[in-house]
Amino acid sequence: xxxxxxxxxxxxxxxxxxxxxxxxxxxxxxxxxxxxxxxxxxxxxxxxxxxxxxxxxxxxxxxxxxxxxxxxxxxxxxxxxxxxxxxxxxxxxxxxxxxxxxxxxxxxxxxxxxxxxxxxxxxxxxxxxxxxxxxxxxxxxxx
Numbered sequence: 001x002x003x004x005x006x007x008x009x010x011x012x013x014x015x016x017x018x019x020x021x022x023x024x025x026x027x028x029x030x031x032x033x034x035x036x037x038x039x040x041x042x043x044x045x046x047x048x049x050x051x052x053x054x055x056x057x058x059x060x061x062x063x064x065x066x067x068x069x070x071x072x073x074x075x076x077x078x079x080x081x082x083x084x085x086x087x088x089x090x091x092x093x094x095x096x097x098x099x100x101x102x103x104x105x106x107x108x109x110x111x112x113x114x115x116x117x118x119x120x121x122x123x124x125x126x127x128x129x130x131x132x133x134x135x136x137x138x139x140x141x142x143x
Contacts, residue, residue, distance in 0.1 A: 053115045053129060055085060059140045060108035060133060063100050067138055071098045074134045074143055075105045083124040085117040093130065105133040 073096025080089040090109045092102050109131060117124035132143035 053081075053118070053127075054113065055116050056112065056114040057142070058108060058112040059142070060104040062135055062138060062140050063104050066098060066100050066104075066135065071101060072136045073097045073101050074132060074136075075102050076130055076132045076143075077105060077109060079109060079113075079115075079129050079131055081115045081117070081127050081129060083117050083126050085115045085124075087113050087115070088126070096135065101135045104135075108133070 074094075075092060075096040076094035078091045078093045079087055082088045087109055090106045092106060095102050096105075113131075115129065118127035119125060134141050134143040
């Protein structure tokens with residue numbers, strides 16, 4: 001019986017796609033983590049993007065009225081995340097120019113998004129992150 005030979009397999013396509021995505025990804029955003037919520041709260045900064053910290057992120061539904069009117073835009077939201085990773089507050093930082101799109105994006109984050117909690121001294125900590133949602137060509141995507 002012949003001895004078994006090691007066969008070198010080509011890399012998986014997913015690995016190549018991940019490398020391409022990493023090379024094309026935008027520069028990291030600064031995330032902040034607050035020590036307390038009171039006056040004079042200490043803030044620490046951590047490198048990362050919203051994608052690094054999202055556990056669950058259902059996209060908003062493109063509102064039918066906005067689709068029919070062919071409204072498009074990009075909304076940037078400032079999100080306050082609790083130490084358990086749940087969204088505590090969402091504020092429109094940069095409007096899409098259409099209240100209906102801003103509201104749809106805000107509602108999706110408030111109702112369905114969960115983040116991986118930030119860590120401070122080995123313990124989960126509250127923090128803030130920016131999320132951009134883009135409504136274009138009848139599609140919704142994270143920007």
